[in-house]
Amino acid sequence: MGRRHPEHQYLDLLNEILEHGDERVDRTGVGTRSIFGALIRFDLSDGTVPILTTKRVYWKTAVKEMLWFLTGNTNIRSLLQENVRIWTDWPLAHFRRETGEQISQDDFEARILQDEGFAARWGELGPVYGRQWRRWLGADGREYDQIAGLVSMLRTNPASRRMLFHGWNVAELGDMALPPCHMVYQYHVTSDGRLNGLLFQRSADMLLGAPFNYAGAAALQLMLAQQAGLRPGEFVWVGGDVHLYLNHFEQARIQASRDPRPFPTMRLIRHPESIDGYRIDDFEVQDYSPHPPIQADVAV
Template sequence: MASAAIPADSSDRSHPEWQYLDLMRRIWNEGSERVDRTGIGTRSVFGTMLRFDLADGRMPLITTKRVYWKTATREMLWFLTGETNIRPLVLQGVKIWNEWPHANYVRQTGNTIALDEFVQRIANDATFAEKWGDLGPVYGKQWVDWPTYRYGADGKYERGPGINQVAEVVESLRSNPGSRRHIIEGWNVAQLDRMALPPCHKTYQFHVGDGKLNCALYQRSCDVALGLPFNLWSGALLQRMIAQQVDLEPGEFVWMGGDTHLYRNHEDLVTEQLTREPSGSPRLEISRRPDSIFGYRIEDFLVEGYTPQGALSAPVAV
């Protein structure tokens, strides 16, 4: 039986978070029913956009539910290391990637170990983690070590030096700010089948105008209830970090979605969140400027003015 449509809210619409809530409402009320790879099913719309002004420290941090911004920040810092194993995240208490290697372990070994027990083994046993905790060449690997290949002196095809896209973008923003090629790309077609999950937030493009650094993020697939709040924070965070490194003020963060969806088993979360109204203006202070984009630490980030409503949970589709 189809769920009832959720009526539009008639409150003041000036808060930028209404963009997110309106998108959620539109998908739930108007999205097409789709069968997806998880078997759960989604309601989906295609081709969406949200825009946020990052002036004065403002950040797109959702207030109508609690978003664990430190978790998202730890993940972004992990991406920038080029690491692809979940163990560094597990040791920091970050759980967002655990389901994929766990499912792979169960599938390959037939051992129906509980997720919590699997994660504990990842934390306690480095050898076990090395074998079973790796996600393949996901985000960070492509960002800072995109593989190249060449013919060696013996005529054999061999691995060449990796390309650090993040470092190259920082340098190009400094040396050639008017370029239209300030891009970080995660969609390496040749390696998709080796990734636990092909990149969802796949393309970042940076633009300099009027002394400000703008960023457009294209996301091919987006879980609006659980994933998008993290993606908005993380994309704007990367923009803020790069802006600091290249001596520019942060400008506009533009998020664009391809297949933008809600899972059908997220109805309780959607219904509850759409009864809530956004409030406040969360701001991010970066307390230190390291020598490199790769030198930030979690303690460098301080969020002020964030008083979210209660957390909302829903199952993750793997």
């Protein structure tokens, strides 16, 4: 018997939610079926990364999003300049609500790109991920860079149990377009120089969100390992409220019925001087031959 493909952990979770999940009306009004508490492990040490194969995952979008978080930026304009549209729904809904103008997403994005003043007013997401990761505002008025601190600790004190960063800044949750879902990243260095990573995600949209989070977190782990002179080890994903939206069931059943194909490999083809130096062109993914994409609507 060969080793079971690690993607089956994800497919098993889809089936578990479909068959045994608890159905509730949620914040979005769409409704979800959910289970509480899940754990998946992926081994990155052989060069593979968990870019799911049972549907096409647009991994470049996920990695561009991660690179955007690392800049500390919180406005969708810089994302749209990279043709990443996954954050537009929230500012767009806010704009429509505030102005009563039923603008299309395409027109809204065009205005964000063309008009810097409009972008500053309407493209801002509040103190979301990147702000907390890179510019956490302390009670003393200082800004704290959790990522720089993490890289430093990985290099100088790899046996530490405090190598983590998080985005759940209680004082600023109310100002965020969306409180952080993937909220705690913790790291662990083995005695033989492997970097393990754990991501705790309080809320996981399993069809649309989680596949992006796996790809983004794996890319981050590769960057951190390179910066600290380590080799990638294991990536562990822990979900709190793990759910499928009621309008995603059919898509989830289609995906769960497909057989996984071998995971692709991801490598960094350049070694920037710092964690701030990475660009999307530094990531090379090979041997990715997924099943076709599966379309579904995001719940806002």
